[in-house]
Amino acid sequence: MESESVPTVELIRAQLRRMRLAAKYSQEEFGRLMHYSASMVSAVELGQRPIDLPFLRRADTVLDTGGLFVALWELARRDREPVWFQPWLDAERSAAQLRGYQPTLVPGLLQTEAYARAVLRTDGALTDERVEQRVANRLDRQAILTRDDPPEFFAVLDERAVRRTGEGYDALMAEQLAHLVECAERPHISIHVIPTDVVFHIGQSGPFILARSAEGGWVGHLETQLGGFLVDSEEGLAALLSRWDGVRNEALSRRQSLDLIKEMMKQWT
Structure with a gap:
């Protein structure tokens, strides 16, 4: 199910129709320029079909909006995230480099x-609708890794995170590990695994992620059971950067990690 923030998305729909009419395009003419059917254009304008980013990017091009619809979509996407997470989203989206550590999950x-x-x-407190909204939000965030100018992403995770499985989850883990391999083979993504024979290390107190801006400034983010918070103090960032050095030094090389993940894939396929 597509996740949409109703006020912002309805504004997008209204502006699409208004600007199409101002350009004197019928739905059929607009659809032809957009490479979509007229029925698809109608369904989007009427709210019968979800809006997606490729559609809006094409609309920005056809209507020469200067990126208006993509910018509005970013606002809609941001509206769908918890308030405590929104400052990190801004840092993540503008980052030139990301460094993250996860002990238990991908x-x-x-x-x-x-x-x-x-x-x-x-999370039993989430309805099926909210789960689907958050899944859509998470997949939307991943677009930063496939854009034209993606950030460098260095990810360190414990081996138990990629070995985690259970009855009925073999296919899910096989797909996830295959995706990790695909990601790790991109030049701007480095995945490093801390092997299980490293019994204790500094990262075991919890996950964290750091973002460096193009100007060189750092900001961090920590999640807790009740939400999360941004780390931007000099002292806090120094501590996280030190912990990053600690977990990275315990991890296998990029090639060794990739070989380990490929070996584990064989268990689930």
Whole structure:
């Protein structure tokens, strides 16, 4: 199910129709320029079909909006996230480099749809609708890794995170590990695994992620059972950067990690 923030998305729909009419395009003419059918254009304008980013990017091009619809979509996407998470989203989206550590799970930016859904469903307080909204949000966030100027992403995770499985989850984990391999083979993504024979290390107190801006400034983010918070103090960032050095030094090399993940894939396929 597509996740939409109703006020912002309805504004997008209204502006699409208004600007199409101002350009004197019928739905059929607009659809032809958009490479979509007229029925698809109508369904989007009427709210009968969800709006997606490729549609809006094409609309920005055809209507020469200067990126208006994509910008509005970013606002809608941001509206769908918890308030405590929104400052981190801004930092993540503008980052030139990301460094993240996860002891028990695959990082959200590298999760498949099925894996993300399984993780989010462990929260019994979430309705099925909210789970699907959060899955969509998580997949939307991953677009930063496939854009034209993606950030460098260095991810460290414990081996138990990629060995985690259970009855009925073999296919899910096989798909997730295959996705990790695909991601790790991209030049801007480095995945490193801390093997299980490293019994204790500094990262075991919990996950964290750091973002460096193009100007060189750092900001961090920590999640808790009740939400999360941004770390931007000099002292806090120094501590997280030190912990990053600690977990990275315990992890296998990029190639060794990739070989380990490929070996584990064989267990689930």
